[in-house]
Amino acid sequence: MAEAIGVDLATWQGWETGRRPLANVKAGALLNLRRRLLAMGADPHALHLLDSAMDADRIISATVRPENAAPHPLADWVHTRDTADMIVWALNGTVPLVLAHHSTPGRRGPVAKAPLLSASDRRLFFAQLRDTAESAVRAGDGGLLLHRQALYLCSYDRTPEAISWTGHALHTRRDLITVRGWTPHWATARSTAVALSRLGDPQPLLDFIDRAIADDDAAETANLNYWAYWLGSIQEPQPNDGFMRQGTINWEPVRLLRGLTAGLHQAPAYVDLYVHSLWALLTTHRWLPLADPKLTDKLHAHTCGLLDHNGISPRSRRELNAVHYVLRENRA
Known part of the structure; x- marks a missing residue:
C-alpha cells in the first residue's frame, strides 16, 4: 500500500496505527491520498x-x-x-x-474491531x-x-x-421545551427533548412537537433545515444554529426523504419526530413519492405497519394517515 500510494512504509504504518494523525497531513498530500484510494477501488x-x-x-x-x-x-x-x-x-x-453493511477483509495478527x-x-x-x-x-x-x-x-x-x-x-433545561414556536433556544430545546427520549422519557419530545414545531411556519422550516443538515442534504458546514431560520435553503428533498425514511426504521425512540417531519416534508413537496418509487413503496409498507400498531401518539396517527394518503395518490 505504501508503494501504491507513494509514501514511505513508516508513514503508512503511522496512519494505520494512529501514531500519525491523518489530520496533520498537508492539504495537498491528503487530497492526493483520497484520489489515489478512489482510483484503487476504495468505496466513495x-x-x-x-x-x-x-x-x-x-x-x-x-x-x-x-x-x-x-x-x-x-x-x-x-x-x-x-x-x-x-x-x-x-x-x-x-x-x-x-458502514454497517461493509465487509471487513481479514488482517494478519490481532486487529481491533472498532x-x-x-x-x-x-x-x-x-x-x-x-x-x-x-x-x-x-x-x-x-x-x-x-x-x-x-x-x-x-x-x-x-x-x-x-x-x-x-x-x-x-x-x-426542560422549561425550554414548553415555549411555543421559534426562539433562539429552539435548537437547544429540540436536542434536549431528543436526548431525554433516548434516556427513556418520550413525553418531552411529544410536548416539543406539539408546542414548538406544529402549526408554526418558522419552527417547521427550522425543523426541516435541521434534518437536512443533520442527514447531509445541506452540504455546506454551518458555524452556528442560525441557518435553521434562513427560510428555504437549497437542500435536496429526495435525499432528505431517504434519510427520514431510514430513520423511521432505525430509531424507534424518535418515531414521533420522524413522522411529523415526514408529514411536513410530503405536505410541502407532494411530488416526492414520484421521484423514487422503490423508496415510496418501502415507506408505504412501513406506514401501514405503524398504523396497525397501538404505540404511536394520536398526532402521529393523524399525520401518518396523511402521509399514507400522499403516498397512495402519488405512487408511480
Missing part, C-alpha cells in the same frame, strides 16, 4: 467519511486533552450525524450506519464533557451551541451515575 462513501472521522478525532482529543485558551471544537460548528456516528463508534463500538477508546479514556471523555457542558451554561448565549452539542453527546454515557447527571442536566 467510506472516503467521504474521512472528514467526519477527522472531526470526531478533533472533538475527542480536545475533550480528553484540552488546550488552555483554545475554543472547544463543539463551539466552532454544527456537527452532523456522520460526525456524531464517528464519535459514538469510538465511545461504544456502534458501527456507523453507512476504533474504541480505552475504558479510562471513555470515563475521562465523558467527565470532561460534562464539565464542558456546565461551563458553557455559565457563558450565556455565547455558549449555546457548545452546551447543546456537549449535552447531547453526554447522553451516550450509559453508566448509572452518568444517566442520573445527564437526566438532571436535561431536566433543568
Whole structure:
C-alpha cells in the first residue's frame, strides 16, 4: 500500500496505527491520498467519511486533552450525524450506519474491531464533557451551541451515575421545551427533548412537537433545515444554529426523504419526530413519492405497519394517515 500510494512504509504504518494523525497531513498530500484510494477501488462513501472521522478525532482529543485558551471544537460548528456516528463508534463500538453493511477483509495478527477508546479514556471523555457542558451554561448565549452539542453527546454515557447527571442536566433545561414556536433556544430545546427520549422519557419530545414545531411556519422550516443538515442534504458546514431560520435553503428533498425514511426504521425512540417531519416534508413537496418509487413503496409498507400498531401518539396517527394518503395518490 505504501508503494501504491507513494509514501514511505513508516508513514503508512503511522496512519494505520494512529501514531500519525491523518489530520496533520498537508492539504495537498491528503487530497492526493483520497484520489489515489478512489482510483484503487476504495468505496466513495467510506472516503467521504474521512472528514467526519477527522472531526470526531478533533472533538475527542480536545475533550480528553484540552488546550488552555483554545475554543472547544463543539463551539466552532454544527456537527452532523456522520460526525456524531464517528464519535459514538469510538465511545461504544456502534458501527456507523453507512458502514454497517461493509465487509471487513481479514488482517494478519490481532486487529481491533472498532476504533474504541480505552475504558479510562471513555470515563475521562465523558467527565470532561460534562464539565464542558456546565461551563458553557455559565457563558450565556455565547455558549449555546457548545452546551447543546456537549449535552447531547453526554447522553451516550450509559453508566448509572452518568444517566442520573445527564437526566438532571436535561431536566433543568426542560422549561425550554414548553415555549411555543421559534426562539433562539429552539435548537437547544429540540436536542434536549431528543436526548431525554433516548434516556427513556418520550413525553418531552411529544410536548416539543406539539408546542414548538406544529402549526408554526418558522419552527417547521427550522425543523426541516435541521434534518437536512443533520442527514447531509445541506452540504455546506454551518458555524452556528442560525441557518435553521434562513427560510428555504437549497437542500435536496429526495435525499432528505431517504434519510427520514431510514430513520423511521432505525430509531424507534424518535418515531414521533420522524413522522411529523415526514408529514411536513410530503405536505410541502407532494411530488416526492414520484421521484423514487422503490423508496415510496418501502415507506408505504412501513406506514401501514405503524398504523396497525397501538404505540404511536394520536398526532402521529393523524399525520401518518396523511402521509399514507400522499403516498397512495402519488405512487408511480
